[in-house]
Amino acid sequence: MSIEAEVFEQAKKRARRNGFLFALLLVILVFLTLIIINSFLELERRGPHIARIKIDGPISNDVNFNRLIYDLGENPNVKALIVHINSPGGSVVGAESMFVALSQLSKEKPSVSVLGETATSGGYLIAVATDQIISRSNTLTGSIGVILQYPNLSKLLKNIGIDINTLKSSDLKASVNLFEKPTPKAIEEHKQLINETFLWFKDLVAKKRKLSDINLEKVSHGGVFTGRKAKKLGLVDLIGGEKEAVKYLEEKKDISGLPLVDWVHFKESSSVFDLIFREGDISSLGNKLLSNTGFRLYSILF
Numbered sequence: 001m002s003i004e005a006e007v008f009e010q011a012k013k014r015a016r017r018n019g020f021l022f023a024l025l026l027v028i029l030v031f032l033t034l035i036i037i038n039s040f041l042e043l044e045r046r047g048p049h050i051a052r053i054k055i056d057g058p059i060s061n062d063v064n065f066n067r068l069i070y071d072l073g074e075n076p077n078v079k080a081l082i083v084h085i086n087s088p089g090g091s092v093v094g095a096e097s098m099f100v101a102l103s104q105l106s107k108e109k110p111s112v113s114v115l116g117e118t119a120t121s122g123g124y125l126i127a128v129a130t131d132q133i134i135s136r137s138n139t140l141t142g143s144i145g146v147i148l149q150y151p152n153l154s155k156l157l158k159n160i161g162i163d164i165n166t167l168k169s170s171d172l173k174a175s176v177n178l179f180e181k182p183t184p185k186a187i188e189e190h191k192q193l194i195n196e197t198f199l200w201f202k203d204l205v206a207k208k209r210k211l212s213d214i215n216l217e218k219v220s221h222g223g224v225f226t227g228r229k230a231k232k233l234g235l236v237d238l239i240g241g242e243k244e245a246v247k248y249l250e251e252k253k254d255i256s257g258l259p260l261v262d263w264v265h266f267k268e269s270s271s272v273f274d275l276i277f278r279e280g281d282i283s284s285l286g287n288k289l290l291s292n293t294g295f296r297l298y299s300i301l302f
Helices: 003-045 063-074 092-108 122-127 154-159 184-209 213-219 227-233 242-252 272-277
Strands: 049-056 078-087 089-091 111-120 132-135 140-142 224-226 260-262 298-300
Touching (some): 063 078, 078 242, 089 092, 089 122, 092 184, 111 122, 122 140, 132 227, 184 213, 213 227, 224 227
Parallel strands (some): 049 078
C-alpha cells in the first residue's frame, strides 16, 4: 500500500471514529435535555397551575384520556382547565364519555374550551361540557347531528360472481354489513336509532347552552357555522383564543399569575419520554370503519 493510500485510510478511520463520538455525544445531550425538561414539567405540576389539554383529530372512546381528565379533577394543584379542541367529531360514545368526564371536572373547577380550526359534531359536544366556549371568528363549529355510514359490497360481489349465504335469527340481526343491502324494516329501525341519539345530543346542547327555541331550531339541522355566526346563535360565548380563556379564568377565580402546564395522556405515564419513545393511545377512526367490531354511531363532519 502506498503512503498516500495509508494516510487516506487512517483519515477515514479517524472520521468514522469522530463521527461516532459526535453522534454519541449528541444522543447524551438530547437525553440530558429531556431529563431537564421532564424534571421542569414535573416541578410545575407539583405547584398550583392551570392545566391545558388538547383534543385533536377524530374522537374515539379513549379510556386513558378520560382517566386523565378525572385525575386532573382530583389533583389539588390543578386550579382550572383549558381544553383546546380541533376535531371534526367521531364516535358518539367517545364524545359522550369525554363530555361526562369534563362535566364532572367542571362541577369542581372552572373550565374553558378553546376551539381551533374545526370543532364540529362530537368535537362541539365535548366543548359544551365546559363553563365557557371561546372560538376564533373563522372556526368551523356546529354540525349538530348523528350519522350511521357503512359501505355495501353486494353489487360488486354479484358482478364478480360471489354469493354470500347468511343464516340469522331475524332480519334485524347484522342488518348493517358489507355483504347485503338492508331491508326497509332494518332501515327504519336504524333511523329510529339515529333519531334517538340525535334528540339526546340536541337536548343536551339546548340545556347546557340555554338556547331559545328559535336558535335551537336553527342549529339542529346539521349545519356548520363560523365562530361569528355561532356566537350570535349562542353556541359559543366569546371570540378569541387562549389569552381570553386565561382572562376568563382569572376573573372567575383568584388564580392570577398561575402557569399554564400541558398535560398529555399515555398508556402508563405522561412524561416527555413517553412523547418521544412511546406510541399514544388515540385510536384511528378510519381503520375501524371496516373492522369486525361492528357498526357504531358517529357524530362527525366528513
